[in-house]
Amino acid sequence: MKRSDDPRLLRALLSHRVLVLSNTLALAASRYYPRRFGVRLAEWRVIDALHAGRGISANQISLWLRTDKAWVGRSVERLIAAGYVRRRPDPGHGRRMLLSLTASGERMYCAIAIAARRRHQNLLGALPAAQRDAVESALGRLQTRAAAMLAEKDLGFGRRRQKFRFAPLESGPVSWPHRLQCIGPEPGRAAGKSARNARASGG
Secondary structure (H helix, E strand, O other): OOHHHOOOHHHHOHHHHHHHHHHHHHHHHHHHHHHHHOOOHHHHHHHHHHHHHOOEOHHHHHHHHOOOHHHHHHHHHHHHHHOOEEEEEEOOEEEEEEEEEOHHHHHHHHHHHHHHHHHHHHHHOOOOHHHHHHHHHHHHHHHHHHHHHHOOOOOOOOOOOOOEEEEEOOOOOOOOOOOEEEEEEOOOHHHHHHHHHHHHHOO
């Protein structure tokens, strides 16, 4: 489907485009890792976190991955059963368990990391070197902004100032990103107020 043939509003949103890119890459990884290494994508993410953390809790992994603790817990149990992860009590916290990679887990990390870095370079090969640096910088800044918006009262959606009504576009080629156009405030008090404000301001 060509870009102009897809009328969805979501296609214009950065969050959706990043999600689609991530899902496309994750789909490839979810097919390749089990076949090549016998490890699921979710388990690889836990292995990577444990290699970086070297003795952390499942809760810390879920915070790093921005995902549910139950999801992490299921992956951890499979990795323990496979001999890639060990669990021990935290001496500083009686009820918490710490996780770490076994020697087999470290070897598995190295093997998958090589493949992951190779795929990463293959993807970035679509961009000139200067654009690669720009993408890395932009992603970092956008992640920082998204985290800040998450802490805001309105979660980054801003205040709702006006209500709008929508109508189909006139006949002709499909408009991207959607088939509806915003044609102004809803009739009633909001529309009257908006009209008065427009007259007062001359525009």
